[in-house]
Amino acid sequence: KQEVTQIPAALSVPEGENLVLNCSFTDSAIYNLQWFRQDPGKGLTSLLLIQSSQREQTSGRLNASLDKSSGRSTLYIAASQPGDSATYLCAVGLSFGNEKLTFGTGTRLTIIP
Amino acid sequence: DTAVSQTPKYLVTQMGNDKSIKCEQNLGHDTMYWYKQDSKKFLKIMFSYNNKELIINETVPNRFSPKSPDKAHLNLHINSLELGDSAVYFCASRPTSGRDTQYFGPGTRLTVL
Numbered sequence: 001k002q003e004v005t006q007i008p009a010a011l012s013v014p015e016g017e018n019l020v021l022n023c024s025f026t027d028s029a030i031y032n033l034q035w036f037r038q039d040p041g042k043g044l045t046s047l048l049l050i051q052s053s054q055r056e057q058t059s060g061r062l063n064a065s066l067d068k069s070s071g072r073s074t075l076y077i078a079a080s081q082p083g084d085s086a087t088y089l090c091a092v093g094l095s096f097g098n099e100k101l102t103f104g105t106g107t108r109l110t111i112i113p
Numbered sequence: 114d115t116a117v118s119q120t121p122k123y124l125v126t127q128m129g130n131d132k133s134i135k136c137e138q139n140l141g142h143d144t145m146y147w148y149k150q151d152s153k154k155f156l157k158i159m160f161s162y163n164n165k166e167l168i169i170n171e172t173v174p175n176r177f178s179p180k181s182p183d184k185a186h187l188n189l190h191i192n193s194l195e196l197g198d199s200a201v202y203f204c205a206s207r208p209t210s211g212r213d214t215q216y217f218g219p220g221t222r223l224t225v226l
Contacts, residue, residue, distance in 0.1 A: 034214055034215075036217075041220075042219060042220070043117075043203060043217040043218055043219045043220050044156075044203070044205075044217040045217075046214040046215070046216070049213075049214045087154065089156065099144075099207065099215070100158055100161065100169055101158060101215060102158075103155070103156040103157070105153075105154075105155060106154055106155075106156075
């Protein structure tokens with residue numbers, strides 16, 4: 001059974017700093033890995049999607065890496081801004097087509113102005 | 114131009130009642146999902162439908178019955194509501210083919226008194 005863990009559960013950093021969020025999964029037989037953002041009272045917004053054959057994806061100030069063999073992914077946020085404050089969720093996709101996502105426990109990020 | 118919409122946004126009801134949550138997507142996707150996010154913010158898949166057919170059922174009690182009248186809709190009916198059903202329920206969709214992410218609705222916060 002796939003289990004996804006995110007560390008830390010909460011993180012506060014001053015504005016402008018670079019930061020890294022961690023995600024680990026127990027079964028390396030994944031199809032893809034995604035990072036989502038969830039704002040309070042809102043739905044999830046996809047940030048980055050990494051296919052199992054890829055090592056990383058970048059979008060603006062965000063960079064996500066994937067190491068399938070070790071069961072780890074990181075989300076790097078450069079030059080953090082108060083607007084980055086949200087909960088970040090990592091999810092692994094387990095099969096092509098009828099994709100089933102298993103979510104991590106989330107990291108609640110607060111950027112201090 | 115809402116992609117995935119859910120109604121209602123909030124639902125407060127008494128234990129033992131029957132209620133429904135509706136989901137609609139205008140993205141032309143083939144696959145739709147229901148997820149439950151509990152009080153600890155842990156997000157877990159409940160059901161997946163592909164072209165109106167049930168694909169994934171994650172050992173959800175049979176008090177929960179999804180209904181897909183057409184490809185664009187996946188409604189969730191819950192019978193005999195229990196206190197433990199209180200959670201935020203998210204609908205999502207994605208195209209079956211291709212390697213796109215899942216698109217989430219804004220969520221329905223269900224409170225059972």
